[in-house]
Amino acid sequence: MKKNNTPVLIIALLGLASIFYLSIVYKNTFGERDTYRMAMGIIDSITSNKPLGSSMLYGRDISFAYFGLLDFFRPIFKTNLALIIPFMNYINALIAILMVIPFFFLVRRYWGTTIALLANILLLILIPVWRATSQYGHPMTGAILFMFIGLALIGYRSFLRSLRLGWNKLILLDILIVAAFALCLMFRLDAILMFPLIPACLFLEKYPFKKIVSTFILYSVFPIIIFKVMQSKLPEIIGQEKNGILDQLVSWNNPVRYVDNFLRGNLVFIWGLNPLICLIFLISCIYLVYKRSYSNLFFILPTVLLNYIFWLPNAAPARHFIYLSPVVAISIAIFLTDIFPTVKSFVKNNRKTGVALTAILICSVLISYKYSYPVPMSKKYSYTAEQLGNKLQQLEPKNKPIFVIGDTIPAVVKMQLLSKDVKVKYEKTNILTDDDIKAQEKSVFKPKPVYINLIIVENKNNKFICYFQGWKAKVNEIKRFFMETDKYTQGYLVLNMLDKNAKKINVEPSSLTNKLEILNL
Numbered sequence: 001m002k003k004n005n006t007p008v009l010i011i012a013l014l015g016l017a018s019i020f021y022l023s024i025v026y027k028n029t030f031g032e033r034d035t036y037r038m039a040m041g042i043i044d045s046i047t048s049n050k051p052l053g054s055s056m057l058y059g060r061d062i063s064f065a066y067f068g069l070l071d072f073f074r075p076i077f078k079t080n081l082a083l084i085i086p087f088m089n090y091i092n093a094l095i096a097i098l099m100v101i102p103f104f105f106l107v108r109r110y111w112g113t114t115i116a117l118l119a120n121i122l123l124l125i126l127i128p129v130w131r132a133t134s135q136y137g138h139p140m141t142g143a144i145l146f147m148f149i150g151l152a153l154i155g156y157r158s159f160l161r162s163l164r165l166g167w168n169k170l171i172l173l174d175i176l177i178v179a180a181f182a183l184c185l186m187f188r189l190d191a192i193l194m195f196p197l198i199p200a201c202l203f204l205e206k207y208p209f210k211k212i213v214s215t216f217i218l219y220s221v222f223p224i225i226i227f228k229v230m231q232s233k234l235p236e237i238i239g240q241e242k243n244g245i246l247d248q249l250v251s252w253n254n255p256v257r258y259v260d261n262f263l264r265g266n267l268v269f270i271w272g273l274n275p276l277i278c279l280i281f282l283i284s285c286i287y288l289v290y291k292r293s294y295s296n297l298f299f300i301l302p303t304v305l306l307n308y309i310f311w312l313p314n315a316a317p318a319r320h321f322i323y324l325s326p327v328v329a330i331s332i333a334i335f336l337t338d339i340f341p342t343v344k345s346f347v348k349n350n351r352k353t354g355v356a357l358t359a360i361l362i363c364s365v366l367i368s369y370k371y372s373y374p375v376p377m378s379k380k381y382s383y384t385a386e387q388l389g390n391k392l393q394q395l396e397p398k399n400k401p402i403f404v405i406g407d408t409i410p411a412v413v414k415m416q417l418l419s420k421d422v423k424v425k426y427e428k429t430n431i432l433t434d435d436d437i438k439a440q441e442k443s444v445f446k447p448k449p450v451y452i453n454l455i456i457v458e459n460k461n462n463k464f465i466c467y468f469q470g471w472k473a474k475v476n477e478i479k480r481f482f483m484e485t486d487k488y489t490q491g492y493l494v495l496n497m498l499d500k501n502a503k504k505i506n507v508e509p510s511s512l513t514n515k516l517e518i519l520n521l
Helices: 003-024 033-047 064-071 074-079 081-098 100-111 113-126 128-133 139-163 167-187 189-194 197-204 209-232 245-252 255-260 262-273 275-290 294-314 318-349 351-371 379-393 409-418 434-442 472-484
Strands: 402-405 423-432 451-458 463-467 491-495 516-518
Touching: 003 081, 003 100, 003 113, 033 064, 033 074, 033 081, 033 409, 033 423, 064 081, 064 139, 064 167, 064 209, 074 081, 081 100, 081 139, 081 409, 100 113, 100 139, 100 197, 100 318, 113 128, 113 318, 128 139, 128 262, 128 318, 139 167, 139 189, 139 197, 139 318, 167 189, 167 209, 189 294, 189 318, 197 209, 197 294, 255 262, 255 294, 255 434, 262 275, 262 294, 262 318, 275 294, 275 318, 275 351, 294 318, 318 351, 379 402, 379 409, 409 423, 409 451, 423 434, 423 472
Parallel strands: 402 463, 402 491, 491 516
Antiparallel strands: 423 451, 451 463
């Protein structure tokens, strides 16, 4: 294909992406609990008038550029808090649409137009973890967009350098590249797991080894410095307990978690990529080894392996593996493009066999997507979970605390959206979580103690103590809370029956406490 077709191809990809993502984006609800937690913090920062300073901003210190972007719309949100949900979702859809531009230019520079088109289609539509995460608000997609803007600019800088147009333009591009990578980190700090792509691009540009090292230092150290400087300028949150990166790594990447979560982590990894795509990716890597295409392998494997190793002990949700989805798409696109002539010739000479193999492939694709990563919370589930918030908000005064067990985060956000007078805060119990107990018992690397989190919600009628998340694995944790805590021992108990695990708690006043009364909504 001729390069003068580029505008047409870009417009076609943007049109395809727009039609696809705008048709599947969530409108008035979210697809994941972590996004509800982000919205909870945004609402609190607006109602408390603390821009970027609310203690409830989930992941503020590692995603402050994302929250800064949303804070730009604060005047709009003040008029109607419910607009936060569609704004977050549509911003993410727009990011997914714009991703086709830098991704196309990057792939085309190193592998040609055909592979650039195929890789874009694979990423846009066929890789579940990218598609699903693009349906609702989350900063990871924005981090990937800025990462690939920076990588595409590296290629453009090399092109200008070959034209010998002067250092002023090259220095300007260096500034833009550093800024793109800094924004990548400011949208989501763990996007640093994609930084192996920087030396990989420099290698594909045929830079000498010393030049690769020095340029990589420039393009990685300066963004980190900018990130730290900007992070230091954030409003201080008084009274908030700060966990350093080392504390986070010891907690979530503890060796005991590698052992306990190895099988589940691998299943989530395969689930996130789609079993069939995962298999084809493995075959494509073997093919590249066979072809001795080491430069391509250097671009693909370090990022895949680094993300796989890092996220394996903390695999859920499968969104954690989103950073490797673009390189997986590139690897498969290279492989499929290379074997296409051979496959075409085989089908032409063996029509019946070709038809049979095509039918098998179509069936395999359909079956594989039944075992692929969907949006964590379906629209129907999200809406139903929010209905609990409606019921709690409308509940008449009970004059005693009301304990709510189940999938409470969507309900709390709904209550906040219904009234600006709803007050929400986090509170820790003195009871360790089940995961922390296990880690303390098994691992030589003792993580910082993690306690059960509660959400304390107060409206004009009642005070609600909401258990954070009612997973099946937390049933014993919930029981232990009621048995051991003395702070909240009198009031009403609400089991959110939407959460199937809630009814497994077998809560009876006689078995936990004689001071709780079951409240049926």
